[in-house]
Amino acid sequence: MLLSVEDLHVSVEGKELLKGISLSMEYGEIVAIMGHNASGKTTLALTLAGFPQYQVSRGKILFEGEDVTSKSIDERARMGMALAFQSPPAIRGIKLGHMISLSAGMNPWQPKPGDDPDLPKKILSKVNLEPEKYLDREVNVGFSGGERKRSELAQIFAMRPKLMILDEPDSGVDIDSLKVLGNSLQEYFRTEKCSMMIITHHRHILQYLKPSRMHILSGGKIAITGSYEELMPKIEELGYERLIKEASRE
Amino acid sequence: MSDEWRKKYRLEALQAVTKRSAFGNDIDLSDFVTIPKGGANLDETVKRRSLEVGVDLEGKKGGTYFQVDHSVLLSQLASRIKGVEMMPTDEALNKYDWLRSYYWKALSVTQDKYTAIAELRQTKGYFIRSAPNEKVEQPIQTCLYIGTEGVLQAPHNIIIAEEGSELNVITGCTVDSRAKTVAHVGVSEFYVKKNATLIFTMIHSWSDEAYVRPRTGVIVEEGGTFISNYVMIKPVRDIQSYPTAHLVGKDAKAKFNSIIYASKDSIIDLGNRIYLMAEGTSGESIFKVVSTGTSKVYNRGQIIGQNRNTKGHLECRGMILCPTSSITAIPELVAEHSDTELSHEAAIGRLQEEQLHYLMARGIQPEQAIGVLVKGFLDPGLPGLPERLQEEIRSKLALLERKSSPQEPC
Numbered sequence: 001m002l003l004s005v006e007d008l009h010v011s012v013e014g015k016e017l018l019k020g021i022s023l024s025m026e027y028g029e030i031v032a033i034m035g036h037n038a039s040g041k042t043t044l045a046l047t048l049a050g051f052p053q054y055q056v057s058r059g060k061i062l063f064e065g066e067d068v069t070s071k072s073i074d075e076r077a078r079m080g081m082a083l084a085f086q087s088p089p090a091i092r093g094i095k096l097g098h099m100i101s102l103s104a105g106m107n108p109w110q111p112k113p114g115d116d117p118d119l120p121k122k123i124l125s126k127v128n129l130e131p132e133k134y135l136d137r138e139v140n141v142g143f144s145g146g147e148r149k150r151s152e153l154a155q156i157f158a159m160r161p162k163l164m165i166l167d168e169p170d171s172g173v174d175i176d177s178l179k180v181l182g183n184s185l186q187e188y189f190r191t192e193k194c195s196m197m198i199i200t201h202h203r204h205i206l207q208y209l210k211p212s213r214m215h216i217l218s219g220g221k222i223a224i225t226g227s228y229e230e231l232m233p234k235i236e237e238l239g240y241e242r243l244i245k246e247a248s249r250e
Numbered sequence: 251m252s253d254e255w256r257k258k259y260r261l262e263a264l265q266a267v268t269k270r271s272a273f274g275n276d277i278d279l280s281d282f283v284t285i286p287k288g289g290a291n292l293d294e295t296v297k298r299r300s301l302e303v304g305v306d307l308e309g310k311k312g313g314t315y316f317q318v319d320h321s322v323l324l325s326q327l328a329s330r331i332k333g334v335e336m337m338p339t340d341e342a343l344n345k346y347d348w349l350r351s352y353y354w355k356a357l358s359v360t361q362d363k364y365t366a367i368a369e370l371r372q373t374k375g376y377f378i379r380s381a382p383n384e385k386v387e388q389p390i391q392t393c394l395y396i397g398t399e400g401v402l403q404a405p406h407n408i409i410i411a412e413e414g415s416e417l418n419v420i421t422g423c424t425v426d427s428r429a430k431t432v433a434h435v436g437v438s439e440f441y442v443k444k445n446a447t448l449i450f451t452m453i454h455s456w457s458d459e460a461y462v463r464p465r466t467g468v469i470v471e472e473g474g475t476f477i478s479n480y481v482m483i484k485p486v487r488d489i490q491s492y493p494t495a496h497l498v499g500k501d502a503k504a505k506f507n508s509i510i511y512a513s514k515d516s517i518i519d520l521g522n523r524i525y526l527m528a529e530g531t532s533g534e535s536i537f538k539v540v541s542t543g544t545s546k547v548y549n550r551g552q553i554i555g556q557n558r559n560t561k562g563h564l565e566c567r568g569m570i571l572c573p574t575s576s577i578t579a580i581p582e583l584v585a586e587h588s589d590t591e592l593s594h595e596a597a598i599g600r601l602q603e604e605q606l607h608y609l610m611a612r613g614i615q616p617e618q619a620i621g622v623l624v625k626g627f628l629d630p631g632l633p634g635l636p637e638r639l640q641e642e643i644r645s646k647l648a649l650l651e652r653k654s655s656p657q658e659p660c
Binding site: 049051072073074077078082083085088089091092093094098099102103105107109110138155156159 | 607619623629648
C-alpha cells in the first residue's frame with residue numbers, strides 16, 4: 001500500500017477541522033476527494049504534505065508503510081509526496097526554470113555531472129508553457145490562473161513523485177487550460193503510473209483521469225465513498241448537500 | 251606628493267582630524283599604519299580573493315587597476331580599449347595640472363576626520379577618465395586590496411566621464427585572509443559631464459575586523475546619468491558611508507542600488523543623499539538588505555528637492571532572518587521647492603513562511619530554501635542595469651545558496 005491514513009484528527013489554532021479521516025491508496029491508483037467549500041479537502045492535502053500549522057491530534061499517516069506523521073514538509077516531499085498548491089505564492093527573484101531544477105533535486109547554480117540542463121525546458125513543454133517565454137519568468141509573478149496551475153504541474157513532474165496531491169488543479173482556469181492540464185496529467189499517469197489524489201469541485205478534470213474511487217467530505221469527515229461511475233452522476237443531479245442527506249438517511 | 255598647491259588641503263585637513271562624522275561610531279585610526287611592511291605580490295590567494303569581488307586578474311576585461319595596501323601592482327588598459335585612460339591618482343595629478351581643479355571638489359576635505367585622514371595619509375588611488383563622446387563598452391575593473399594586518403588604506407579616487415561619454419567601472423574592495431584588523435577610508439570623487447553616463451558598481455568583501463569609512467561625492471551635469479550599484483554580502487566590523495550626489499545640471503539623474511547581506515555582528519550604516527539642484531533632475535535610492543546574526547543595519551536616505559520639476563524616491567526593503575539582528579530605515583525627504591515630487595517606501599519584515607514552505611514542499615531542505623529565497627529577495631533585477639552587471643552581482647549572491655548549512659545560527 002502506498003498511503004494509509006488512519007483516524008486522522010487535525011486542528012488549526014485549536015479548531016478541529018478534520019474529525020477522523022481514514023483512507024488508503026494503492027500504487028498507481030487515482031482517488032478523487034470532493035465536497036463543498038470548507039469541508040476539509042485542503043486541510044487534508046496540507047496535512048498530508050506536512051504543513052506544521054495543521055496539528056495532528058489523533059491518528060496517523062503511513063507512506064509506503066512508514067509513519068510520516070511527524071516528518072517535515074521537505075522530508076515527505078523527498079520520500080515521494082508532491083503537492084500541487086491550490087493558490088501557490090508568487091516568489092520574486094526566482095526563475096521558474098530554476099525552481100523546476102530545484103524540484104528535480106538539482107542545484108541550478110552548481111550543477112553536478114549527470115544533471116540534465118535541459119530538464120526545465122522539457123518539462124515546461126509537457127505542460128504547454130513555451131520554454132523561451134517561461135524559463136526566466138519569476139515563479140508565479142503575474143501568472144494567470146491557468147499559468148499558475150501549469151507551473152505547479154511542471155514543478156511536481158520534476159519531482160518524479162510516487163504520490164501527487166493535486167489541490168483543485170482545475171479551479172480558476174479557462175477551458176483551454178483545463179484541456180492542457182487534463183492531457184498533461186493523463187499523459188504523466190500513463191507513462192509514470194504515479195498515484196494521484198485529486199481534490200476538486202468539478203467533474204471536468206476527472207473526465208481525463210477517471211478515478212477508481214471517490215470520497216465526499218463533509219464537516220471534516222468522509223461522508224460517502226464510492227466509484228466515479230456511481231457517484232459523479234448523483235453529485236451532478238443532487239448536489240453535495242442533498243446527496244449527503246440522502247446517504248445518511250440510507 | 252609634496253606639491254605646493256596641496257598645502258591648503260593639508261592645512262584644512264589638520265583642522266579636521268578630530269572632527270567626528272555626523273553618522274556612525276567614532277573609530278580611532280591612530281593605531282593603524284600606512285607604511286607598508288614589505289612587497290606585495292599577486293599570489294594565488296590574492297587572485298582568488300579578487301575574483302570574489304568581481305575583479306579577474308587573469309581575464310581579458312577592459313582594464314585593470316590593482317592596489318595592494320599602498321602599492322599599485324597593476325594599472326593597465328587592454329590596447330583595444332579606446333577613449334579611456336587610467337593611472338594612479340598621484341601620477342595623474344603630476345601629469346595634468348587641470349586635474350587640480352577637481353581635487354576635493356565633489357566633497358570637502360574637512361567633512362570629517364576620515365576625509366582629513368585620507369588627505370594626510372593618502373595611499374594612492376585611481377584616476378579614470380573617459381574621453382568626450384567615447385562609449386567605453388568594456389568595464390574597467392579596479393581593486394583595492396588590503397593584504398597586511400593593521401594597515402590603513404586611504405586611496406583618493408577620481409573618475410571623470412567627459413561630455414557625451416559612457417563609462418562602466420567595477421570596483422572590488424577586499425581583505426586578504428592573512429590580514430584581519432584593517433581600516434579603509436577611501437575617498438572617491440565622481441564627475442559626470444553633460445550627457446555622459448557613469449555606471450559604478452562596487453563590491454565590498456571585508457573581514458570580520460575591518461573598519462570602513464568610504465567618503466564619496468558625485469557631481470552630475472546637464473543630462474548626465476550616474477548609477478551606483480553597491481553589493482556587500484560578507485561580514486564587516488563596522489562600515490559607515492553616505493555618498494552624496496549633487497545634480498547640478500538640468501535633467502541630470504542619479505540612482506543608487508544597494509544589496510546587503512548583513513551577518514555576524516556587523517555594524518552597517520549606509521545610505522545616500524541626493525541634491526536635486528537643477529530643473530528636471532531626478533534621484534532614486536533602492537536599498538535591499540537581509541539581516542542575520544546580531545548585525546545592526548541602518549539605512550539612511552535623504553533627497554533634497556531644490557528646483558522645479560524634480561523627482562526623488564527612496565526605497566528600503568528589509569528581511570530579518572534572525573530576531574537578534576536589526577534593520578533601521580531612516581528616510582528623509584526635504585522639499586525646498588513647491589514643484590518637487592518626493593516619495594519613500596520602506597518595508598521590513600521576516601522571511602515569508604508561506605514561501606519557505608512552498609520551496610520545502612518541493613523537497614528542498616529548509617537551509618537551502620532560505621538561501622534561495624534570500625538570493626531571490628536580493629536579486630538586482632533592476633531595469634536599466636546592464637545584464638553583464640546583473641550577472642556579476644548574481645554570481646556574488648549565488649555564494650549565499652551554495653552552502654548546504656545555514657549561513658549562521660541566529
